[in-house]
Amino acid sequence: MPATLHTYLLLSVALFALGLLGVLIRRNTLVVFMCLELMLVASTLALAAFSRFNGTMDGNVFVFFILTVAAAEVAVGLAIIVALFRRRQTIQLDQLNSLKN
Amino acid sequence: MTTGQILFNLCAVFTLASAMGVVVNRNAVHAALCLLLTLLGVAGLFVALNAYFLAFLLLLVYAGAIAALFLFIVMLLDTRGEARPTLHRLPLVARILATGLLLAGVASFHARGRLPSPDLATVPATGANLKLYAYQLFTTYLLPVQVLGFLLLIAMLGVIVLSKKFEGPEGHP
Numbered sequence: 001m002p003a004t005l006h007t008y009l010l011l012s013v014a015l016f017a018l019g020l021l022g023v024l025i026r027r028n029t030l031v032v033f034m035c036l037e038l039m040l041v042a043s044t045l046a047l048a049a050f051s052r053f054n055g056t057m058d059g060n061v062f063v064f065f066i067l068t069v070a071a072a073e074v075a076v077g078l079a080i081i082v083a084l085f086r087r088r089q090t091i092q093l094d095q096l097n098s099l100k101n
Numbered sequence: 102m103t104t105g106q107i108l109f110n111l112c113a114v115f116t117l118a119s120a121m122g123v124v125v126n127r128n129a130v131h132a133a134l135c136l137l138l139t140l141l142g143v144a145g146l147f148v149a150l151n152a153y154f155l156a157f158l159l160l161l162v163y164a165g166a167i168a169a170l171f172l173f174i175v176m177l178l179d180t181r182g183e184a185r186p187t188l189h190r191l192p193l194v195a196r197i198l199a200t201g202l203l204l205a206g207v208a209s210f211h212a213r214g215r216l217p218s219p220d221l222a223t224v225p226a227t228g229a230n231l232k233l234y235a236y237q238l239f240t241t242y243l244l245p246v247q248v249l250g251f252l253l254l255i256a257m258l259g260v261i262v263l264s265k266k267f268e269g270p271e272g273h274p
Contacts, residue, residue, distance in 0.1 A: 003109040004218035017203040022124035024199045034136050052150040055224040061237045068249050072256035074167045078174050079263040
């Protein structure tokens with residue numbers, strides 16, 4: 001495939017869709033979280049591609065910000081998952097249903 | 102094909118294959134390792150886009166810190182694989198529907214999305230210039246940088262509070 005803007009965006013959309021699919025079908029909270037990271041990385045790829053093909057700097061700077069926010073998000077999210085595991089002894093989404101009914 | 106072309110094709114296939122690995126792997130450790138490979142592929146794509154600084158940052162922050170953190174937590178929690186899901190009818194239908202919709206979305210983007218793609222040789226590779234990053238971060242984006250600093254501080258405090266064990270009145274945590 002030629003490395004055009006369209007191809008980069010197609011790749012980014014495919015990665016995002018894969019991440020969303022993982023969020024929808026997986027049961028393990030940790031793996032769902034990994035798929036969320038996949039979606040974030042897909043969006044950074046689109047931003048970097050736009051930046052390269054338009055000759056501007058803003059997309060690259062946004063990638064920089066997204067990386068920082070992702071680092072903070074992962075730290076807090078994993079702390080929440082560990083706290084959850086301590087209290088409930090499970091991280092399977094099927095068994096975390098105390099709000100049901 | 103030029104070297105850039107070859108790099109792009111290789112990295113694209115590699116990234117998609119390992120992203121698929123993250124989604125379908127039943128073992129959480131294997132999923133985390135596949136995530137690491139995906140990040141390597143995306144870093145390669147950043148190199149193909151001449152954004153060398155971002156590729157380096159991605160490897161340092163994501164592959165170095167985040168993937169390692171995931172592996173560490175998987176080891177800490179010791180979950181023994183995912184139980185084979187009980188297949189209720191409604192969630193199964195919803196999943197198949199969601200997969201179909203996502204595929205349709207990607208296909209329609211490929212068929213309908215047409216953006217002008219200039220020749221890369223005519224466009225300056227701004228991402229390769231470190232000076233431009235510094236200039237942007239300290240002029241146009243100075244406020245977001247400050248806000249991000251506070252965000253990191255708050256995240257650090259939040260993690261400390263979350264991972265502390267609080268004893269309730271009846272001895273319950």
